[in-house]
Each structure stands twice: as structure tokens, then as C-alpha cells.
Amino acid sequence: MDIVMVEAVEALVQKQKIDYKYNEDIILDEMKRYIDSTYDKHYSHNKFQATEFVIDSGHGEGFCIGNILKYAQRYGKKNGKDRNDLLKVVHYGMIALYINDHEVGLDDLEIEME
Numbered sequence: 001m002d003i004v005m006v007e008a009v010e011a012l013v014q015k016q017k018i019d020y021k022y023n024e025d026i027i028l029d030e031m032k033r034y035i036d037s038t039y040d041k042h043y044s045h046n047k048f049q050a051t052e053f054v055i056d057s058g059h060g061e062g063f064c065i066g067n068i069l070k071y072a073q074r075y076g077k078k079n080g081k082d083r084n085d086l087l088k089v090v091h092y093g094m095i096a097l098y099i100n101d102h103e104v105g106l107d108d109l110e111i112e113m114e
Contacts, residue, residue: 034087035094055099064096 018025038049054063068089075085100106 031087031090034084035091038091051095055095060099061096061103064092064099067092068096 020026051060051063054060071085071088071092075081075089079085
């Protein structure tokens with residue numbers, strides 16, 4: 001590749017780079033690390049999480065919404081402004097999205113963004 005082409009590609013990449021106003025890129029990285037850590041914690045039993053059993057029994061959506069409410073209401077109270085409470089809210093929201101997608105047949109993230 002010649003230098004002009006390389007410079008054009010670099011300019012295009014820089015142009016497409018989003019300047020996140022609320023550190024969403026950093027928070028998404030943190031969220032991924034948090035979720036990854038849940039797969040090794042004490043509530044993971046034989047490579048299965050309790051949430052899987054609840055989902056398989058047909059109660060996943062209510063379980064997730066209940067936990068979203070629980071951790072949202074707990075934030076700022078039980079352990080002060082514990083960042084982990086907010087991470088749990090987002091994580092349960094993601095699991096609820098997964099359940100929704102499977103219920104409406106949107107497997108493998110075939111989701112159109114509006």
C-alpha cells in the first residue's frame with residue numbers, strides 16, 4: 001500500500017471514531033470485565049449460573065426486572081453509591097434483552113438499530 005492510501009485509511013478511521021461524551025466506551029469495557037467476573041464467582045455452580053435455571057423455568061423476565069428494581073433501589077442506600085449495584089442493573093438489563101430477543105425470535109442479535 002502506498003503512503004497516500006495509508007493516510008486515507010487512517011483519516012477515515014479517525015473520522016469514524018466517536019468522541020463519547022459520557023465515557024460510554026470506557027464504561028462498556030468495565031461492564032465486560034464485570035460480566036466476565038460473574039462467570040467465576042460463587043454463584044456459578046458447575047459452569048451454570050442460577051439465572052440460567054430461572055430462565056429455563058420460564059421466570060427469567062420477571063427475575064431480571066425484579067433484580068433491576070432491587071439494585072436500582074439499593075443504590076445509594078445499603079453500601080452507599082456502590083458502583084457494583086449499577087453494574088448489576090445494567091447486567092440484568094442485558095439478560096432481559098437476551099430473553100426478549102429469544103422470545104420474539106431475534107436470535108444471534110439480528111436487531112435493526114433505529
